Amino acid sequence: MTGPESEGKQVRRAVCPGSFDPITNGHLDIIARASSLYDEVYVAVMINQSKKGLFEIEERIDLIHQVTAEYGNVRVESFHGLLVDFCKQREIPAIVKGLRAVSDFDYELQMAQMNNGLSGVETLFIPTNPTYSFLSSSLVKEVATWGGDVAHLVPPLVLDALRDRLTQH
Ligand code: ADP
Numbered sequence: 001m002t003g004p005e006s007e008g009k010q011v012r013r014a015v016c017p018g019s020f021d022p023i024t025n026g027h028l029d030i031i032a033r034a035s036s037l038y039d040e041v042y043v044a045v046m047i048n049q050s051k052k053g054l055f056e057i058e059e060r061i062d063l064i065h066q067v068t069a070e071y072g073n074v075r076v077e078s079f080h081g082l083l084v085d086f087c088k089q090r091e092i093p094a095i096v097k098g099l100r101a102v103s104d105f106d107y108e109l110q111m112a113q114m115n116n117g118l119s120g121v122e123t124l125f126i127p128t129n130p131t132y133s134f135l136s137s138s139l140v141k142e143v144a145t146w147g148g149d150v151a152h153l154v155p156p157l158v159l160d161a162l163r164d165r166l167t168q169h
Contacts, residue, residue, distance in 0.1 A: 011039045011040055012038045012039045012040070013038060013039065013040045013041070013042065013090065013091065013092045013093070013094070014034050014037070014038040014040075014041055014042070014092060014093075014094040014095065014096045014124070015041070015042040015043075015044050015083070015086065015087060015090075015092050015094070015095055015096070016030060016031050016034055016041060016042070016043050016044070016095075016096050016097070017043075017044040017046060017079075017083050017086075017095065017097075018043075018044075018045070018046065019045070019046050019048065019053065019060075019137065020043070020045050020060045020063075020064060020137065021053035021054055021055055021060060021137050021141075022054070022055050022059075022060060022063055022137060022140075022154065022158045022161065022162065023060070023063055023064050023067060023137075023154070023155070023158060024132070024135050024136070024137055024140055024153055024154050024158070025131075025132055025135065025152075025153055025154060025155065026098065026100070026128060026129075026132035026135040026136070026153075027098070027137075028067060028068070028155065029098070029128070029129045029132060030096065030097070030098035030126055030128070031043060031068055031071070031074060032071060033126055034096040034126070035068075035071040035072075035073050035074055037096075038073070038094070038096075039073060040073050040074075040075065041071075041073060041074045041075070041096075042074075042075050042076075042077060042086075042090065042092060043064050043068065043074060043075070043076045043077070044077060044078070044079045044083065044086055045057055045060050045061055045064070045076065045077070045078045045079070046078075046079060046080070046083075047078050047079065047080035048080075049080070054141055054162075054165055055161070055165065057078050059161070061076050061077075061078060063155075063157060063158055063161060064076045066157055067155045067157060067158065082118070083095065083115065083121075084115050084118045084119040084121055087119065087121045088119060092121070093120075093121060093122060094121065094122050094123070094124055095112075095115065095121060095122070095123045095124070096123075096124050096125075096126060097112075097123060097124070097125055097126070098125070098126050098127075098128045099125045099126070099127055099128060100128045100132070100133045100134070100135075100136075101128075101133055108123075108125065111123070112125075132153075135153055140153055140154060140162070141162075144162050144163075144166055145166055150162070
C-alpha cells in the first residue's frame with residue numbers, strides 16, 4: 001500500500017455532490033480542482049426518485065467515471081437521503097461546491113449551515129471558472145434538444161451520449 005494511509009497520515013477526503021444529468025465542463029472543473037487539493041474525492045450522484053432525469057443514475061456514474069479517470073483519486077457513487085450521512089459513513093469531513101454567481105450563494109449558504117449544524121461537516125466553495133459561470137446541466141440539455149452547439153460545454157464523451165439520447169427522443 002502507498003499513499004497517506006500507509007504512512008500513518010490521515011487521508012484527506014472531500015465530496016462533490018450533485019445530480020450530474022449529465023456532467024458538464026463546469027462540474028469537471030470543480031472536481032479537478034478538488035482532486036488536486038484532497039487525497040480522495042468522492043463524486044456523489046444524488047438519486048431523486050420524484051424527478052426522472054435524461055440519463056439513468058448508472059449512466060451518469062459511468063460517464064463521470066470515464067471523464068475523471070485521469071485524475072486517479074476520484075470515486076463515483078450514488079446516494080439518496082442526507083448528504084451528511086453519506087459523509088459520515090465514509091469519514092468525509094468536507095463538501096466542495098462550485099459557486100457560479102451571487103444567485104447560487106443564498107441557497108448554498110443555507111445548505112452549508114444546515115449541514116454543519118447537523119453533523120459538523122464543512123462546506124468549501126470554489127469560485128467557478130468564469131468560462132462556465134452560466135453553465136448548468138439543464139441549460140445544456142435545453143440547448144442540445146433544439147440542436148444548439150454544446151461541444152464546448154461538455155466532454156466529448158458526454159456530447160456523444162447526449163446526441164445518442166436526444167435522437168432517441
Ligand atoms: P446543475 O443542474 O445546476 O448543473 P448539479 O446539481 O448537478 O447541477 O450541480 C452540482 C454542483 O456542481 C453545484 O451545486 C455546484 O457546486 C457545481 N456546479 C454545477 N455547475 C457548475 C458550473 N458551471 N461551474 C462550477 N460548478 C458547478
